[in-house]
Amino acid sequence: MSSAAVAAKPILAVEHVAVHFGGLIAISDMNFDVREGELVSLIGPNGAGKTTAFNVITGFLKPTKGRVTFRGESLNGLKPHEVTSLGLVRTFQRTSVFEKISVFENVLIGLHRRTKASLLGTILALPSERRAEAALREEVWEILRLVGIDHQADEMGGSLPYGDQRLLGVALALAANPSALLLDEPVSGMNASETGRFIDLLNKLRANGKTILLVEHDMPMVMGISDRIVVLNYGRIIANGTPSQIQNDPDVIQAYLGQGVKHA
Amino acid sequence: MKRFLPYLAVAFFASVPLWLQDQYFLHTLVVTGIFIIAAMSLNLLLGYTGQLSLGHVAFFGIGAYVSALTSLGFSLSIFGVQITHEPWPAVVGVILGTIIAGLCGYLIGKLAFRVRGAYFVIVTISFAEVVRLVSLNWVELTNGPLALPGIPPLTLGFEWTGFATLWGKGQNYYVVLATIVLAYVLIKRIVNSPYGRAMIALRENETLATSVGVSVTKYLVLAAVISGAMAGTAGGLYAHYIQIIDPMVFMFLNTVTMVIMVITGGKGTLAGPLVGGLIFGIAPVILRDYVGPEVQWILYGLLMILIVFVLPEGIVPAVERWFTRKTGNSAAKRSALVLESSKGARS
Ligand SMILES: Nc1ncnc2c1ncn2[C@@H]1O[C@H](COP(=O)(O)OP(=O)(O)OP(=O)(O)O)[C@@H](O)[C@H]1O
Numbered sequence A: 001m002s003s004a005a006v007a008a009k010p011i012l013a014v015e016h017v018a019v020h021f022g023g024l025i026a027i028s029d030m031n032f033d034v035r036e037g038e039l040v041s042l043i044g045p046n047g048a049g050k051t052t053a054f055n056v057i058t059g060f061l062k063p064t065k066g067r068v069t070f071r072g073e074s075l076n077g078l079k080p081h082e083v084t085s086l087g088l089v090r091t092f093q094r095t096s097v098f099e100k101i102s103v104f105e106n107v108l109i110g111l112h113r114r115t116k117a118s119l120l121g122t123i124l125a126l127p128s129e130r131r132a133e134a135a136l137r138e139e140v141w142e143i144l145r146l147v148g149i150d151h152q153a154d155e156m157g158g159s160l161p162y163g164d165q166r167l168l169g170v171a172l173a174l175a176a177n178p179s180a181l182l183l184d185e186p187v188s189g190m191n192a193s194e195t196g197r198f199i200d201l202l203n204k205l206r207a208n209g210k211t212i213l214l215v216e217h218d219m220p221m222v223m224g225i226s227d228r229i230v231v232l233n234y235g236r237i238i239a240n241g242t243p244s245q246i247q248n249d250p251d252v253i254q255a256y257l258g259q260g261v262k263h264a
Numbered sequence B: 001m002k003r004f005l006p007y008l009a010v011a012f013f014a015s016v017p018l019w020l021q022d023q024y025f026l027h028t029l030v031v032t033g034i035f036i037i038a039a040m041s042l043n044l045l046l047g048y049t050g051q052l053s054l055g056h057v058a059f060f061g062i063g064a065y066v067s068a069l070t071s072l073g074f075s076l077s078i079f080g081v082q083i084t085h086e087p088w089p090a091v092v093g094v095i096l097g098t099i100i101a102g103l104c105g106y107l108i109g110k111l112a113f114r115v116r117g118a119y120f121v122i123v124t125i126s127f128a129e130v131v132r133l134v135s136l137n138w139v140e141l142t143n144g145p146l147a148l149p150g151i152p153p154l155t156l157g158f159e160w161t162g163f164a165t166l167w168g169k170g171q172n173y174y175v176v177l178a179t180i181v182l183a184y185v186l187i188k189r190i191v192n193s194p195y196g197r198a199m200i201a202l203r204e205n206e207t208l209a210t211s212v213g214v215s216v217t218k219y220l221v222l223a224a225v226i227s228g229a230m231a232g233t234a235g236g237l238y239a240h241y242i243q244i245i246d247p248m249v250f251m252f253l254n255t256v257t258m259v260i261m262v263i264t265g266g267k268g269t270l271a272g273p274l275v276g277g278l279i280f281g282i283a284p285v286i287l288r289d290y291v292g293p294e295v296q297w298i299l300y301g302l303l304m305i306l307i308v309f310v311l312p313e314g315i316v317p318a319v320e321r322w323f324t325r326k327t328g329n330s331a332a333k334r335s336a337l338v339l340e341s342s343k344g345a346r347s
């Protein structure tokens, strides 16, 4: 755990959130926060409610109870694109890229939040709009290089190998210029070397000051990279602490790590 | 080659009135051109945002009626208040028709895009039906089924240049051609801009688009406004060219014609509505010499089914693909986003 993260204030706070789907309680009274610059992992067995938590935080789902705040502002009632415009951006568990659009243009779409085109300027094809567009294209290359898929810029999103599609999903999210990034199982389906490179990418992002909330089943990765881990089981938080605290927590071992996952 | 195609096409069509003898065929081209403008406007919604407006003729008809009434003048009483409007120039009518059709696009967009897909289709159909009923029954304003006759033709010019009244087919032909060029450039600039990218992103994957910050309502409504306004312009041109309109202008068949033009030509492509529009605008005139009207409609339908089955994406994408294969340019796979290959200059 980096000491900077301890001192920082929470920027994302999930306060007493509950989500019911009819009779099913997907989340009951969830309470945790993420501090500026911190990397927090949200882990738990399948169906524990991790993705549901992401959906609530990013405005795709209204909580039955409770609220989420980001930088002190309540996110209740905000639409997903409004949450994004506050700098809180997510990726999806099921691979989500614009399949019939080239990788380059995928990221160009991702840069939507950074375009300041005016409709009139666009219609009149003003030189300023063209310059802005050229600058945007430059940014696309930077993001593609950062994520490491620049050599595939001309491929269609849907024709990339699975692992690269996951990376493209992250590139899209990064293009939206998040200050806090929510990653839902980013390395699922990646092989060991791809995962290794992804961890390098995460470290780069952290060095740039990005706050990260990570959902991931890859325990060695989670234990190695997290400042703090929140453990969810059947919609309830059963533990919240540093990797070593979590590894030695009897409840966690019972509920989760006991399922055959070896200690990292 | 592909870069010059639009210029060649414009040059060719500009020359047509110079050598075409058949005045009826020229008339067909003017009407076809007007419908092409409407089809282009529909394409912005259907092709780029993926929302099917099956009431698109409403915007066309509103443009036609607003433009006609503005230039004819009218007098009616609403709740005992007498409103009299003195005739204004036809050009002002077309502009007003465009604006009001655009406003209707805004209202329909706001209403319908809350729930998209099938619901939008139903709202647009109902809207067109309501407008048709109004045009039929508000006799004091629209003359109802008796039609609005004597709509003045467009006049162009200024106080200091003198005015030219566009009575002839040839003159109207050039006005329509110029409008098509303007509409084409407008749509091209929009779809190749961040605005168009947002619309296409919503069409391709709405969840993902919103997650990177694209506002669904903003961009769908924007598309509906531009689309409605452009269809309104087409309607205005129609009214001043034909010089008489009645509620038949709102018939569903007109919407269907626009949809057919867009789908067969290639929705979501710039040239699609032009190609589809030319085929389905001119086909009736050619078929007319050989078969009766009923058979004509059957052939029309068969032609559409054939095109959709053989080339499900439409003619333009198919030709493009064939062309790239011919020239051996295998790298130019077609991205759904940008039509003119606009690969970022690699740095
Ligand atoms: N839209 C929905 N409607 C009904 N039930 C849902 C919905 N979304 C999720 N659930 C249920 O809520 C519970 C939590 O699901 P969630 O997807 O959040 O789990 P998860 O922790 O992300 O699991 P995994 O590790 O498999 O991704 C599950 O029982 C799931 O079936």
Ligand SMILES: [Mg+2]
Pocket (backbone or CB within 6 Å): A050, A051, A052, A093
């Ligand atoms: Mg999940």
